[in-house]
Amino acid sequence: MPESCLADLLGDLAPLSAEERAVLVRLEEREKSFRRGAAILRENDRLTEVFVLRRGTAMSYVLLDDGSRQIMAFHYSGDLLAMSALVYRHSSQSIVALTDCMVSPIERGAMAQVLLDQPRLAALILALTQIERVALTDRLAGVGRTSARSRVAALLLMVRDRLRALDPSIGQTFTLGLTQEEIGDATGLTAVHVNRMLRQLEASELIAREGGRVTLVKEPALIVEANYVNRYDGIDLGWLPPVD
Amino acid sequence: MPESCLADLLGDLAPLSAEERAVLVRLEEREKSFRRGAAILRENDRLTEVFVLRRGTAMSYVLLDDGSRQIMAFHYSGDLLAMSALVYRHSSQSIVALTDCMVSPIERGAMAQVLLDQPRLAALILALTQIERVALTDRLAGVGRTSARSRVAALLLMVRDRLRALDPSIGQTFTLGLTQEEIGDATGLTAVHVNRMLRQLEASELIAREGGRVTLVKEPALIVEANYVNRYDGIDLGWLPPVD
């Protein structure tokens, strides 16, 4: 059976009909691959399509004019990228592949067609953007009001949970796949200070590290310190009509 | 003709059919008023409805367990509040009236019905949430990577633009309607430092203040300092089918 990564993600929220799956598979017909470090989209590029990330991880960020960077999100398989193409003519952010990536570009018109013809899918996509919005508010609260240590802890938990959603075999140990500079640009810190916080978390025996892999040694304590909530949990789409 | 504040807001994005307007008017049938300072929704409350803000201004925020507060957004007439009710059973944030407010509660089921039956409206609401998401990423970049002065300037511009969208007669002078503590909680600063930045902006003759009213004396310079973009501008919904 042909497959759709977006369907896998939406299917975690609610059951999909065969027709809905077929529609999503068709959306991901085209494919484009990007090498690690390659730009999937650049700030100010003309926006004509949205993307589904099919394989690999990516990040979106903005560059400020003093050269500093704020990473807005890390993206994993199934994520919809550049959804702002539905609203704006030009991109306000850049999207770059963190690992080699496979991406399906979707013409804005094709996406629009699906939104208009498939009300359940449109509702699910709206639900997904709400999840992402709440996750973004969590990050805003973290950056605005919590300590460096807490922000780094929150980022570790967030990455682990995203990875686990794709691979349930992942437990406390995982490959972070980010440099300390990237962690800093996501949390509003410097790479130097991220390093200090990681070593401090390690010294406090909340985490362990070896060769790019991180272990959450005392996950409950980390969750408390980070004020962390997994926003992909506790979803309730009871109002969505059951599949035909 | 009966009216809908949400229709006014969505109508700025794209023309609405008479039927669509009628549907929106029906959504705002019920009304509930809140005094300044009253809680429209409290963190952890059971979520059973979303709201349209019909009159007044409000804000949503989270409280962290050290007692600090992060304000996520200020809300104005027409805004959809508590949209996360579509996804979660309990609220992750509080919403409080900043002025006396009139609000229309909408049962989650009623909102769902509209999303499923009115694909153009669903698409417009999705578009609106994208605008809000991009505005939120701007704020994240501001809090994560810019100076206190720049964040305060950005907030002033943002509030002015929101007010102006509702009342085009507003020029460079407007009533902020926020305490310095609220500005601080929105920008990740302390009230004391907000005060210093406001006086500094005043001393630099970028703004003027008198009795709660702010004037943007040198708006272009402020926009540059704040790295500000009005995300309600430059919308392109060309893909949306024309009204019947």
Place this chain on the structure above:
DNA sequence: CGGTAAATTGACCTGGGTCAATAAATGTGG
């Protein structure tokens, strides 16, 4: 095996926080 990117550490600095004391503004009841 060199060469570049990433991590680590130490010394020192600073933007913004903290604390505390007034002053101004805004309400409120009488």
Place this chain on the structure above:
DNA sequence: CCACATTTATTGACCCAGGTCAATTTACCG
């Protein structure tokens, strides 16, 4: 319309979490 109470704004003195700079070390890569 006034006296008092409560927020809100303002200012100064001082502090510290996190930034900056610079030097190594370690890991990765063709």
